[in-house]
Amino acid sequence: MSSTVGKVIRCKAAVAWEAGKPLVIEEVEVAPPQAMEVRVKIIVTALCHTDVYFWEAKGQTPVFPRIFGHEAAGIVESVGEGVTELKPGDHVLPVFTGECKECRHCKSEESNMCDLLRINTDRGVMLHDGKSRFSINGKPIYHFVGTSTFSEYSVIHVGCLAKINPAAPMDKVCLLSCGISTGLGATLNVAKPPKGSTVAIFGLGAVGLAAAEGARIAGASRIIGVDLNPKRFDEAKKFGVTEFVNPKDHHKPVQEVLAEMTDGGVDRSVECTGSINAMISAFECVHDGWGVAVLVGVPNKDDAFKTHPMNFLNEKTLKGTFFGNYKPRTDLPNVVEMYMRKELELEKFITHEVCLSEINKAFDYMLKGESLRCIIRMDG
Amino acid sequence: MSGTAGLVIPCKAAVAWEAGKPLVMERVEVAPPQAMEVRMKVKYTSLCHTDLYFWEAKGQNPLFPRIFGHEAAGVVESVGEGVSDVAVGDHVLPVFTGECGECSHCQSEESNMCDLLRINTERGVMLSDGKSRFSIDGSPINHFLGTSTFSEYTVVHAGCLVKINPLAPMDKVCVLSCGISTGLGATLNVAKPKQGSSVAIFGLGAVGLAAAEGARIAGASRIIGVDLNPNRFEEAKKFGVNEFVNPKDHDRPVQQVIAEMTNGGVDRSVECTGNINAMVSAFECVHDGWGVAVLVGVPNKDAVFMTKPINLLNERTLKGTFFGNYKPRSDLPSVVDMYMNKKLEVDKFITHRVPFSDINKAFDLMVKGEGLRCIISMEE
Numbered sequence: 118m119s120s121t122v123g124k125v126i127r128c129k130a131a132v133a134w135e136a137g138k139p140l141v142i143e144e145v146e147v148a149p150p151q152a153m154e155v156r157v158k159i160i161v162t163a164l165c166h167t168d169v170y171f172w173e174a175k176g177q178t179p180v181f182p183r184i185f186g187h188e189a190a191g192i193v194e195s196v197g198e199g200v201t202e203l204k205p206g207d208h209v210l211p212v213f214t215g216e217c218k219e220c221r222h223c224k225s226e227e228s229n230m231c232d233l234l235r236i237n238t239d240r241g242v243m244l245h246d247g248k249s250r251f252s253i254n255g256k257p258i259y260h261f262v263g264t265s266t267f268s269e270y271s272v273i274h275v276g277c278l279a280k281i282n283p284a285a286p287m288d289k290v291c292l293l294s295c296g297i298s299t300g301l302g303a304t305l306n307v308a309k310p311p312k313g314s315t316v317a318i319f320g321l322g323a324v325g326l327a328a329a330e331g332a333r334i335a336g337a338s339r340i341i342g343v344d345l346n347p348k349r350f351d352e353a354k355k356f357g358v359t360e361f362v363n364p365k366d367h368h369k370p371v372q373e374v375l376a377e378m379t380d381g382g383v384d385r386s387v388e389c390t391g392s393i394n395a396m397i398s399a400f401e402c403v404h405d406g407w408g409v410a411v412l413v414g415v416p417n418k419d420d421a422f423k424t425h426p427m428n429f430l431n432e433k434t435l436k437g438t439f440f441g442n443y444k445p446r447t448d449l450p451n452v453v454e455m456y457m458r459k460e461l462e463l464e465k466f467i468t469h470e471v472c473l474s475e476i477n478k479a480f481d482y483m484l485k486g487e488s489l490r491c492i493i494r495m496d497g
Numbered sequence: 498m499s500g501t502a503g504l505v506i507p508c509k510a511a512v513a514w515e516a517g518k519p520l521v522m523e524r525v526e527v528a529p530p531q532a533m534e535v536r537m538k539v540k541y542t543s544l545c546h547t548d549l550y551f552w553e554a555k556g557q558n559p560l561f562p563r564i565f566g567h568e569a570a571g572v573v574e575s576v577g578e579g580v581s582d583v584a585v586g587d588h589v590l591p592v593f594t595g596e597c598g599e600c601s602h603c604q605s606e607e608s609n610m611c612d613l614l615r616i617n618t619e620r621g622v623m624l625s626d627g628k629s630r631f632s633i634d635g636s637p638i639n640h641f642l643g644t645s646t647f648s649e650y651t652v653v654h655a656g657c658l659v660k661i662n663p664l665a666p667m668d669k670v671c672v673l674s675c676g677i678s679t680g681l682g683a684t685l686n687v688a689k690p691k692q693g694s695s696v697a698i699f700g701l702g703a704v705g706l707a708a709a710e711g712a713r714i715a716g717a718s719r720i721i722g723v724d725l726n727p728n729r730f731e732e733a734k735k736f737g738v739n740e741f742v743n744p745k746d747h748d749r750p751v752q753q754v755i756a757e758m759t760n761g762g763v764d765r766s767v768e769c770t771g772n773i774n775a776m777v778s779a780f781e782c783v784h785d786g787w788g789v790a791v792l793v794g795v796p797n798k799d800a801v802f803m804t805k806p807i808n809l810l811n812e813r814t815l816k817g818t819f820f821g822n823y824k825p826r827s828d829l830p831s832v833v834d835m836y837m838n839k840k841l842e843v844d845k846f847i848t849h850r851v852p853f854s855d856i857n858k859a860f861d862l863m864v865k866g867e868g869l870r871c872i873i874s875m876e877e
Contacts, residue, residue: 225787227786227787227812228812229786229812230785230786380601393806405608406601406607406610413810415806415810416806420805420806421804421806422804422806423801424801425800425801426773426792426796426801428817429817430792430818431610431819432608432609432610432817432818432819434815435809435814435815436809436812436814436815437806437808437809437811437812438810438812439811
C-alpha cells in the first residue's frame with residue numbers, strides 16, 4: 118500500500134533554529150516508527166499559545182533546533198512493532214499528552230495524567246531509544262511534546278494518538294487536539310454547570326471561548342465573560358457569552374462585581390488566563406454553598422494562590438484541570454462525534470488560514486492578538 | 498400533657514456571667530415560644546469546643562451573661578404559632594444552624610447554609626422579636642447559637658429542631674447535633690472516599706475521629722491519623738485509624754511524608770484542626786489526578802490559605818464543609834438511623850458523664866484535653 122513503509126521519508130518541516138526567530142521551511146528526514154510508535158502524515162495543523170511560549174523560550178531550558186506544533190489531524194502512514202490499535206489509513210489526532218491505559222492514572226475514572234505519557238516539555242526525543250526521528254544531514258532536530266506537527270510527517274507514540282471518525286473534516290477537528298478540548302472539558306467534565314445555571318469565564322481567548330461554548334452546550338442561562346480587552350466582547354457573543362465584565366471598569370475587585378450581578382456569586386467559574394489574580398477572583402466569585410471554580414490557565418512558576426480559608430468552609434469548591442480532564446484516546450473520539458452531531462461548533466474558532474510556507478504569519482497573528490485559531494494546511 | 502404550655506417556666510440553667518469564669522447554676526425564667534418557636538425540655542447535653550471558644554471570648558465581642566450549649570437531645574414541651582413539623586412530646590435534637598426549607602440554600606441539593614437560620618455567633622436573642630426568652634429577675638440572659646442547651650428548658654426556632662426516632666437513646670444521640678455529624682459528614686458527604694481508598698485525617702479530636710469513623714464506614718483501606726499529640730493514637734484505633742503520622746517526628750513537611758507512604762498521595766484527606774499549616778498540608782498530601790481534600794476546622798480570622806497553583810492544575814480538588822454538609826432537618830434523622838442500625842458507632846465518643854450540677858467539670862476536662870465527649874445529664 119504505502120511504499121514508504123520502513124524507509125526514511127524526506128519531507129518539508131518548519132524548523133525553529135533559535136528561540137523567537139521565524140521558522141524556516143527545511144527538508145527533513147523522518148525515520149520510520151520504532152516499537153509502539155506511529156508515523157503520521159499531517160494534513161492540517163494549528164498554532165496554539167503553548168507552541169509560541171516554548172518557541173519564545175524565555176526563562177526555560179531552550180531545546181533547539183526544534184519542530185513545534187501539537188494541534189493537528191493526520192493519517193497514519195505506517196506503524197511500528199507492537200502497534201495493534203492503529204493501521205495505515207486511519208485518521209488520527211495527535212495529542213501532547215497520552216494514555217498508556219495501564220498506569221493508575223489511566224485506570225482511574227477521573228485522571229487523565231498518564232504516568233508514562235504525561236506532557237513533557239523538556240524532552241526532545243522519543244521515549245523508546247532517547248533519540249529523535251527527525252534529522253537534517255544527520256543532525257537531530259528535536260521533538261516537541263511528542264507531536265511536532267509542523268512537519269509533513271511526524272513520528273508519535275501510539276498512546277498519544279486518538280483514532281477518529283474518518284468522515285470528520287480534518288481542517289476543523291484538528292483544533293480538538295489541544296486548546297478547544299481543554300476549555301470545553303474544563304466546563305463539561307469538571308465545572309459541570311447544571312442547566313439554567315450562571316457561569317463566569319475568565320479570559321476570552323480560544324480556551325476561554327471553548328469553555329463558554331461548553332457552558333452554552335450545558336444550557337447555562339447566563340455566561341459572563343471577564344476580560345481586560347473589550348475588543349473581545351463582540352466575538353464572544355458567538356460562543357454563548359451573554360454578559361461582559363471588564364475588571365478595569367471597576368474600582369472594586371471583580372469578584373465583588375460578579376457577586377453583586379448574581380445575587381451572591383456565580384454557580385460556576387472557569388479561569389482561562391493563567392493570571393494569578395484572575396485565578397483568585399475566579400474562586401472568590403462563586404456562590405457559597407454550592408459554587409465550583411475550575412482553574413485552567415497555567416500561571417508563572419513562582420505565583421502563589423492565596424485566599425481566606427472561610428471561602429472553603431463556606432462550601433465553595435476549587436478544582437483545576439489539565440486538558441479538560443479528557444483521556445485522549447478514550448474521550449477525544451466522542452468529542453469529534455459531538456461536533457459531527459452539530460452539538461459543538463468549531464468553525465467559529467477558525468479566524469485565519471495559511472499554508473505551511475506561510476506558517477510564520479500564524480505566529481504574527483497570535484503575537485498581535487489578532488486571531489483565535491489559524492489553521493495551517495500542510496499541502497502548500 | 499404539658500400543663501406548662503403558655504406559661505413561663507422557672508428552671509435551672511448554667512449561666513456564664515463572665516468570659517472564662519465557671520458557670521453558675523441559677524434559677525432562670527423561660528418564656529413560652531413565640532411564632533415559629535418551640536420550647537423543649539433538654540434531657541442530655543454535651544460540651545463542644547465551640548462552646549468553650551465563645552465562653553473564653555478571647556478577641557471576640559463578648560456577649561454576657563449567656564447560656565451556652567448546642568449539642569443536646571430533648572423533648573418538645575410546647576410549640577408556638579405556625580409550628581406544624583413538631584408536636585408536644587416529640588424527641589428532638591436542637592441544631593446551631595437551621596433549615597428554613599425555602600431559601601435558595603435550602604432548595605439547593607448541595608448547600609446547608611440556610612439564609613435565614615445559618616449559624617450566628619453574635620446574636621443573643623430570638624429572630625422574631627429581637628428579645629431573649631431567658632431572664633433572671635427580669636434581666637435578659639443571652640442565647641447562644643439559637644440553642645442554649647445548658648438549661649433544663651430552652652426555646653429554639655422550629656427550623657433549628659430535628660425530629661428524631663423516639664427509640665433512639667438521647668444520652669447517645671445528643672452528640673450528633675454538632676461535632677460528630679460535622680466530622681462524619683465531612684467524610685461521607687464531601688470527601689466521599691471509595692471502598693478500598695486511602696484517607697488522611699488531620700487532628701484526632703472528636704471531629705477528626707468522627708471523620709475517621711466516616712472513612713471506616715465508607716470502607717477505606719488505610720486511614721492515616723495525623724496529630725502532634727502521640728497520646729491520641731491509641732484511642733484513634735477504635736475509630737478505624739490504622740496508621741499514624743506525627744509531623745514533629747519528621748524534618749520534612751508532613752505532606753511529603755504522607756505522599757511517600759502512599760505512592761504519591763492519599764485519595765482523600767479531611768482536615769479537622771483549624772491550623773492553617775495543617776490545612777495546606779491536608780491539601781498538598783492528596784494524590785494528583787483524583788485527590789480531594791476537605792477542610793473542616795475553623796482557622797483564625799487572619800489566616801491565609803496559600804498553595805502553588807500547579808497543585809490545582811494537577812487535578813487535585815479542594816473543598817470545605819460546614820456541619821458536614823448535612824441539612825439539619827432533612828438529613829440528621831438518617832444519621833440517627835445509621836446509629837440505630839449499628840452502622841455508625843457513637844458510644845465510643847462518650848468518655849465521661851456528669852450530672853448537670855457538675856457541668857464545670859466538663860469544661861475542665863476539655864480545657865485539659867482529656868476525653869472526647871462528656872455527657873451532661875440534666876435529670877440526675
